[in-house]
Amino acid sequence: MLYQIGSLTLDTRPFNADEMSRSASADFAVKPLMGTLPGREFMGEGDDKLSLSGQLLPLKTGGLTELEVAHGFRQSGQRLPVMRGDGKMFGWFAIESIQETHMDLMADGVGFRVKHSIALIKVGPEGASTNIIGSILSLFGVTGL
DSSP states (O other), rough: OOOTTTTOOOOOOOOOOOEEEEEEEEEEEEEEOTSSOOOOEEEEEEEEEEHHHHHTTTTBBBBBHHHHHHHHHHHHTOOOEEEEETEEEEEEEEEEEEEEEEEEEESSSSSSEEEEEEEEOOOTTTTTOOOHHHHHHHHHTTTOO
C-alpha cells in the first residue's frame, strides 16, 4: 500500500499514485507597528493540502472503479482518514477536487492511459467540537451562549 484514503487504497495496481505533494501553512494576525516591521501573532494552523497523482491503464490493470469511488467521496464531502504506506497518519481530509485526463482513446471512449490527480484538504474529524469556549462552559453546566 502506498496511501490509504478512507477505504480507498492507492497501490501499484490497479489504482496507483506515483507522485505526492503537500502544502501546509500557519495563520498569523498582522499588527502594524511604527518604525519597524509589522508584528505577527500566531493564530493557529492554516490549510494543509495533499495532492496524489498517478496514471491508470484501465484496459490492462483496471482502476476506473477506484477512481469512481474517489469521485463518490468528493461528491458526498466525506471526511476521510489519510495514511501513508509506512503507517504515518496525516489526519482527516476531504477530497477537494479530482482531475483526470484520458489519453489514447479507445473505441469505447475510455483512454488507454488515464492520468489522475486527487487534491485533499485537511478537515476536523466528524463530530469534532470547534467551539472551545462552549465545551469548557458545558463542563461547569453553564448554558445560554
